[in-house]
Amino acid sequence: MTRIRYMPDNPSVQVVHSIPGRFRVKSRTFTNPALDPDYVTAFIAALPGVLQVRMNTGSGSIVVEHDPGADVRDEILLRLQNLPNEAFLPEVSQRSGPDLFEVGTRTFAAAITPFLPRSLQGPFSWALSIPTLVGGAETLVTEGLKVEVLDASVRLMSLARKNYFVGNAVGAMLSMAAYFEESSTRQANDLLKNLLRPQADRLRVERDGTEVLIDSDQAMVGDIVICGPGEMIPVDGLVISGEASVNACSITGESSPVHAMPGSEVLSGGIIEEGRLRVEALNVGKETSMARIGKFLEKSLRTQSGHQRWSHTLADRLVPLTFGVGLGVYALTGSAARAASVLAVDYSCAIKLATPVAVRTAMYHAGKNGVLLKGAQALEALGSVDTLIFDKTGTLTHGLLELTDILPLEDFTEDEVLALAAGAEEHYGHPVARAVLKAARERNLSLPPISQVDFIVAHGVSAYVDDKRVLVGSRHFIEEDEGISCAEVDGEAEILQDGGKTLLYLALEGRLVALMALRDTLRSEAGATLKALKASGFSHLVMLSGDQPRPVHAVADQLKELDEVHAGLKPEDKARIVARLKEEGRKVAFVGDGVNDSPALLSADVGICMSEGADLARDAAQVVLMKDDLDGLVLARSIARDTSKVLHNALWSAVGINSTLLVLAGTGRISTLTSAALHNASTIGILAYAAMNKGEQDALPS
Template structure:
């Protein structure tokens, strides 16, 4: 064991003791009530090799335990220094903007108060009085400080109740009430901490070393040195440390910690893998696409760390109600004393507090629900997401990648003016090869499927929401929507009208290709509907969603073809620009609807931010994932129905907790006011009921709610003219095939 001299700076973490498997740190910063210990604990547990963290604010210390793999390494000192550096450079978000109560007492403090209460009757009077005042002093001081700084809060009630007992010389009551308060606080905070631990259990610790292939030679490097493009080797029992594509090998991967899927997934060359999965069988080589803080597991960790401090509007309103009930109890206690002069009866009244159960039940229930959702592959970013999702009555979907798989496939290749089909497709794929758009990917994939050469392209220019311009084999090639080719570039597209009408009638999207200012042909693409989409829409209807709407940039007839497949939809808006989606969403909100938006692209970010709840698919772009409050970690859109069910269950749980707390404590208050309950009994009943309510809040949300089974629709709705709705959209075009925005409404 080594000892380290303490540094002079009181706000610096220093090492007090260190062993290969255990580290103890000290810092006076832990006394700062604004320091978020939940955030601090999560931050430490995300460090390499950390197995367990215990924070003792009273002793200004942190004890960190490491895994056996870590304790056997030679770089222990370097990793300890890394933890020190992390703690001594805490970000601003580690501090709460509105700190309230500090963490509860530790078990030794509780045991001391219980022992003192039990020994009180046997002590001589002078000793009894001295011990009682000594034990009560922190509570009295805390009550005075709280009254001055924050007004009438629970600390004032506790201090006043003990003061009445001490002034009457009832030291046994004072010490017993103090022990019950300590025990109650300990159980309450332990329950809350356990729900935090449930969330933290979703986070796999980051691996410390990775095996990589360089020049076909396998070697180990620190995880922090992994770079994009590295070939990472993963074998049986190992954690996949990066996001990337499988280059070689096959394996069975358990992805339960990331997506919630309990059945191992078979992975082969060409498949994508996410960090956090565990190799159960086989060996693969993964080309790293995302490393470090960019990986899926790192992002999930970041979301959950932030969620530990999140408070919803309902939670703040509930806490405000609880605070308003404290003066009621305080006034009742003083009123009883003024009328009867009975300090014992007044002390009994003052031991009753509504706020404990009301305030603590919410984070316990919310975090238990977040754990259940995370286990099933749905990441909820805190209490606000749950609160808003429970109140949503309208869900808006971006079509591609949500209700459909987002994997467009080429269905028709129609060249014009004598070009062969393969030459035409090769030219288009050459221009589209470097364009990050689902349609471009589909064209390139079809060319590669046919084993066609992809000619080099130069002077490539991407026109957002329209298409691409490039020079291929010294020919200027334009690929994009009809609006882009016909309206912007003034190229006549009428020669393809007959083929266009047929493809659009089949519900396909169109891509126009022009060479040297002449239409060269059209390409038809179609996106496959998710098989679970219809059941999910029906489930949402059974759970109180009154309006289901699709917003898409596709042509009107493509959107109508989708509607024909999904008659559960209430509206379909087609040929929209990204900003139009946000505008339509705002229109629903102005009508008083609570709106959720489901999307996955960069162009969905405005709508995701504007919605009451933004929901992002797993393949969503970085900006979309950051903008959303709910992230589905699997490609199963059914996770949306699960998230709704979880949110409604939490809302129901919190409603039960609120009324239980109010009812039970009101009864205790009434009996205490009538002199039917001594202070010890009132305190025991109050703390017992609080613990029971917290247990209910924790356990009721530990099970996965099952969305109601939908009933088949009794009738199929058909589109009616768009004149029934007016969102005052200007005539605009976008998408693959665009003319003007359309909205179809089912009455």
């Protein structure tokens, strides 16, 4: 939840027009050049009952459309009057484009110009041009040669030549183009924001045996939350009773509802289509999946990729080129008409705006299909990486280990050693721990009281039972770190490992008391996914694992596309391999899901986390697969590469078309009016092409 800080010096927000379900507000704050309009619209759109938010920073107004039956108006006004600090970015300066009324007015003014008395045409045209001329002069003084200076120069030269109709027509076309440019950007932003559904502001919980309605910020971990038909699940949690059909499309991208029953995990943001659930809250407030997705999306609206920064730099450098060509044409020919025709051609609009439009549209379509991209950088990097590293457990395999063998030593029984291991592992979220606990529950075992529990990442667990130390973990942990010999079970261990099983050792008070074995299963789609990834341009596929070599190579033998396999690794070893591959000149993506994968996720060019990944892994990754399969990798790669092609085509189309127009204008083949019309039409066409970017979704493996 975003914290609102009251600012007493903030000018009041005034409602200037209101009808049921819609109202317009104005404030001087909305004209602040440091205000981030995307953040403000997302901040208001996140309120339950708000349907659409439109902001015009030029006029300092915001139009809000909402459900007429929802009592949200006061909350909207409170938020607008007390915008959080995050809404202001001093380094960002954004200008709001014209609305349809302004476009229509300028078009009408241009159309009637030839029919006005000659004595009125001049004053009328100068008055219409004042905003453009003043804006151009301010830009020249404060920022140098930018597109606003070009626009002002064209208008000024037309007015100086007393060609009033051309000047006003160019002004109308510039206004229309600016409207379509801003509309394209706004629609791309709105697509991205639509992935974020508003959080429930109130929820029903059981307190002292009764159902009570509380504010969402009062929810606590462990609360029993009640969710009925048509309601949104407000927490991440575990279903403890009831059954329901849950539409989780906004979270996972699944097109069909999923069946939730006791024992199922549910995520915030899912909508119950039918049925009723009692859910034990595991994550509430800002820790829920929807809140994290919202944070990622708000951040992504603000960030620029390297390609976007480069295109902005290129566009700014081409403005002086256009200006120089115009002056050169005037110096050589003495024709102000030709010079004005040249100045009507501007490279920057299409080059600058195509990138954010294409990127945000791609991010939206990726999100709708279950792939969350945390910003433009992630999309760009995913399209350029050539090496993909997988952590084995939970990525290429399901990570749902099953306990298959228990070999007790001394006088212990299977149930006794299993109860000891399950007690020590009870609060550890690792797949091995889940498998041990599952086996203990299936045998209805009572777990002993455990104290002083220590989790040693990628090694094992240390705990105390009745003041006796229990160790559960890998052979490396038991034998090398703790000095307890495991030699007496070498024969049994070798047989189990030959079967592709993972070994788990149990020690009590400094002696080995049991050997256990677990088995994981390969994901059914893993082989086809690796083939598709190789076809998409990955030249090097690597598998890493903390498991012992035999079970790791048993999995690798089934995946012929792997180029490199490493086993028995610590978390720092995985990060070291990532660093080594990067030193070799490779661009590396890493796919993982556990806490022990976080160093590698952070050190890779792109970190990718599976849907069931640990919170730390999800936060460390730049890409999160919201469906529990690998198909999202192929989709994400396809969208990233397709976006790269769209940006390449848009850039060179803009350069090619405008360069042609520059030559035609400079040689007098086209008039100022034709030059402006063709330039603006090409800009709108390029933006429309960028807005259709969806990625090659048919590249998914069958």
